Amino acid sequence: MIARPTLHVVSMSGGKDSTATALVAIELHGRENCRFVFADTGNEHESTYAYALDYLPRALGITVDVVRADFADEFATKRANLARIAAGEPESAVYGRRKFQYHWTRELAARALEVLHPTGIPFLDLCMVRGGFPSRKRQFCTEYLKTEPLTEYALARIDEGHAVWSWQGVRIDESESRRSRLQGTGACVRAFEVVGGGLSIYRPILRWNVDNVFEAHALAGIEPNPLYLQGMTRVGCMPCINCSKAELAAIARRFPHHVARVAEWERIVSLVCRRDSPVSFFHRGTQGHAGQATTILDVVEWAKTTRGGRQYDLLADAAPATACASAYGLCE
Template structure:
């Protein structure tokens, strides 16, 4: 019978407040040697989050943070092969069988898409190119492919090396209805379990854990951000998007460039926008990132636009969590 190595407590570290508090608890309870810390690089993070998760926390906590990234090389090869068959004149029904699509490829449009459909190396953008569009609240495939799958592969590698893996997840029940009924502890197999140590914490408890440990929170929380997982996140609020546009316009420009690229490799006439219409409360006809940003600067249900919004300098500190006091 194979002898088991000791248990490893694997903390999914995102650079956000909850995962940092989870890392602090893991270190306090089990020590650094019994823990592993892993960061899933989605390719859609703010530079401050990269610096916080990969530079500040490793130094402040004296830990090593392993980085995982999704790779879609095989998926690109498959999709390129399918498009090549269509561009050569083979009917789409012969390529995809009985599957029905609202919009059809033609040899001409397939050839144009094939020219641009090459992996960029940015996981988020590559995934959206493959999917022919961006994730949404109802179809939030980004979490699965960019975070859950790479981290699971990382953990399974530890299992294959003989470790018992306890996956520590920094989620809180009051963040969403979906998380409200999650259990504190789940046994997945003889080799792996999930532990959610801060599930019943309030947000004040999270920042108190930072304070007690002498750890600064991600600086983005003082710059109007409610969440720091992606920049921007498809679920960000109207006010948060307005803050992003004012403080970090380069990230809006990046998303606009992504929209243009993805639209050229997806099915003809397919609507392509980072924010799906209605997702943020926006109900206008155009939903490109530029249109959504303009709407985010309005009040009264989008009917009143502030002429001063583009002229106003964002305050030095703006926190939804009272961190500026």
């Protein structure tokens, strides 16, 4: 039997860890044996698009493929169901008898149908077909916007005749939640796993710390994503549903157009959402946002306050928006 050639597929996010992972892959296996792929959520900062899709390809001499989740089938199903309700069928006839009724009326269904069309923005389309935004407890965004499109990309390479190593830039010391997720059972975390069917997972920087990551950039002469110099501790969605209070305050101060964009998304998703469903980007009761009114504009106002909520943090507001606020000391 002829062994299949191994292809090293690196998932690129535009963040420091995936960039360091790409550097290791290139050094060990050469560009010609690697593929680089970026899952576009449609909720990234313009600096991340420029960094991942323009700067890194030029600086590393690579091509970065882009994958986007597509929800055309889900839109068609949801539209067909709402059309039946708008035509007068009761919700129970369309969706069956459920513990929770969504209280769709003919008028609400007709109103939803006017705006329920794919936008081509994966994050927004996902929220429209799901009828709400993801939350820390129901973090379906990662699965639908990243894991599934990236897995499909890897499986397509296997179908082409390759064995695929999927390179993942995760680190144990990145966060408590990541540590507990990776070490869930207390068993030794494996940097390499054979999934089967020609697919394996490799986590080359699993035990690196953040200094190692930036050192790898420096040794290769690669700039980190400029967002790290602008107060962002991690690079991903702008904003991420899990972003901290301080990070949200920094986003609102430096990138108010992204807050305005998400506020508009809240309005659109509300129109296609069942009544009483959460339509806020940040959910009530999640760590860091507990007990606050939860439209993004409300949460931004809260993010500007000191602990206890009443008083605005004047020092935070006074910080010039162009000052370096890197959490990693990159300018030292």
